[in-house]
Amino acid sequence: MKFLLVEDNMELAQAILSRLRLDGHVIDHAAKIQDAIAFSELGEYDLILLDIMLPDGDGRDFLQRHRQGRKDTPVIVLTARSQVSDRITLLDLGADDYVTKPFDHAELEARCRAVLRRRAGSARNVTQVGDVTFDPVAGVVQVAGTAIKLRNRELRLLELFMNAPGQIFSKQKLVDRLFSYDEDVSDNAIEVYVGRLRKHLETSSLRIRTSRGLGYSLEHD
Known part of the structure; x- marks a missing residue:
């Protein structure tokens, strides 16, 4: 958040x-x-x-x-x-x-x-897309019932995607949401975090799609 x-x-x-x-x-x-x-x-x-x-x-x-x-x-x-x-x-x-x-x-x-x-609008605030569930308060992510461990920014990136599946997020939009204004962010920071998250989701039904020149979106099979 x-x-x-x-x-x-x-x-x-x-x-x-x-x-x-x-x-x-x-x-x-x-x-x-x-x-x-x-x-x-x-x-x-x-x-x-x-x-x-x-x-x-x-x-x-x-x-x-x-x-x-x-x-x-x-x-x-x-x-x-x-x-x-x-x-x-x-x-x-x-x-x-x-x-x-x-x-x-x-x-x-x-x-x-x-x-x-x-x-x-939820007492527990658990989000599910495909076979992935995410509890942002507890910081727990499960793929088909099996917990996977993500770092903080990977969790926040997944949260953004899962709250708006199918929506394309530009790199700048992701930078604005994942970093504070006083942080020095390199040009490829978002690519690095997207790459890490893709690896974590390899066994799931979710895929992070790259739309060239536009950004990234979360899709599920």
């Missing part, structure tokens, strides 16, 4: 980044509202973690703008406000959930998983 973290406290931001990256997520970090707006306009995210008190304004303004733009990306608000009225206001503005500071990072991870499951 690709997340956007909007948080100006660098110590807290680094702790969140480290914890979620261990789970295999790709995360862009913005310390200001204007940076968050730029990120959200340039890229696509599966989840936004949003602080309220930011140096150039109120995170609630970003949330309201985000929803008025008809963007349905789930938003979890990170807030020090504990009053019921404050939490109601956040939910009415379009927040999907909130975590009150200080919070346990395990709780934040659990809330991220719960929001993503709700977005998918």
Whole structure:
């Protein structure tokens, strides 16, 4: 999954980044509202973690703008406000959930998983295409009932393909979804990951098709 973290406290931001990256997520970090707006306009995210008190304004303004733009990306608000009225206001503005500071990072991870499951309309969020099943929360992939081990970016690449079988993804689109903006990505990085994933799927009914000049798509026999 690709997340956007909007948080100006660098110590807290680094702790969140480290914890979620261990789970295999790709995360862009913005310390200001204007940076968050730029990120959200340039890229696509599966989840936004949003602080309220930011140096150039109120995170609630970003949330309201985000929803008025008809963007349905789930938003979890990170807030020090504990009053019921404050939490109601956040939910009415379009927040999907909130975590009150200080919070346990395990709780934040659990809330991220719960929001993503709700977005998918599933209690467990397991995807199946052909004879391959994928549980993105547990990071478990099975081919005809047999588990196979994939690295983090291979998992995220498979997730993209399985969520949209038959859709062609350009190399640039895959770069945008698999890497954060501050990562230096070589021209052949996507080819490398696609090649690795193809090897993992050799015994399955799925194939990654190359459309010359366009990109890659997931097909099944």
